[in-house]
Amino acid sequence: MMTRPLPTPRLTPRLTPRLTTRVARDYGPWALVTGASDGIGRACAVELAAAGVNLILVARRAALLNELADDLANRHAIKCAVVAADLAQPDGVAAVLAIAAAHDVGLAVLAAGFGTSGNFIDGDVAAELAMIDVNCRAVVAITHALARQMRARRANRRSGLILLSSLVGFQGVPRAAAYAATKGFVQVLAEGLRLELAPHGIDVLAVAPGPITSGFAARAGMTMGLAQTPDVVARGALAALGRIGTVRPGWLSKGLEAALLLLPRVWRTRMMQQVMAGMTK
Ligand SMILES: NC(=O)c1ccc[n+]([C@@H]2O[C@H](COP(=O)([O-])OP(=O)(O)OC[C@H]3O[C@@H](n4cnc5c(N)ncnc54)[C@H](OP(=O)(O)O)[C@@H]3O)[C@@H](O)[C@H]2O)c1
16 A cells, blocks of 8 residues: 655644543543544544543554554653554444453544535546545444443543534535545534433544544645644644534634524525535636
């Protein structure tokens, strides 16, 4: 598999000392982070390592994961395990569940995912179905296994599940119709599980960012004019966990949501059609 150089790491702890303490105390000692080789997952891993939480890092690009794991383990004196797995494949998901079962995982950040764009009718349906496997199927499988595992933890510990939805998941999005649908699925899943799992001490958070600079846009065939950095999402998510059900991290996500908020759903879809016309080829 092709690898590219590790992006310049932002390894400065950005959480407040109080939040760092809360995250480590409530959601340690181990966190599982999917999509940890890049973007939002990687930024979450960096923040969690700085908080002293041990990490299970999951993605396909083993070289990037190993380099990150070595770096974070040395810097923060934490333990890191790496799982190079394709979450579009059942054996990839099984490998993640096996390693999770062998650790006391108090937090999962399920950030692995990708998007597609363009006219649905002209697109490659295999790519759409693979996207559903990674963005939805793997999320359900891992969430289900970890929720059971977390339910069995010591009664005085909290646990957390952070699921990555998106601003696009709140209405139909022409030229990214299937991708937006996968994010709507994740958003609704998280909203339901939040109330269902609360009695078991499991905090569920949906994270719904707007445009973020990461590997996402290139893989999805999108161009982003204005975007925020992944560390904004990581900090926003960890600060919101256990407090609210859905967070729109950063000023850009909040501003875009406010602009759409009062529109009827069909108008939101029309507005997204205009936006995506400018963002996709
Ligand atoms: N960037 C945005 O503007 C934005 C906005 C809203 C929501 N989101 C959501 O946020 C999440 C993270 O996106 P990002 O911006 O961080 O994108 P990114 O930089 O492209 O990172 C995606 C991560 O997912 C992993 N991944 C992709 N396909 C995989 C597969 N088949 N098996 C295992 N891992 C896989 C990638 O690792 P490998 O390639 O090494 O496997 C990478 O670590 C996604 O769910 C996305 O839908 C992103």
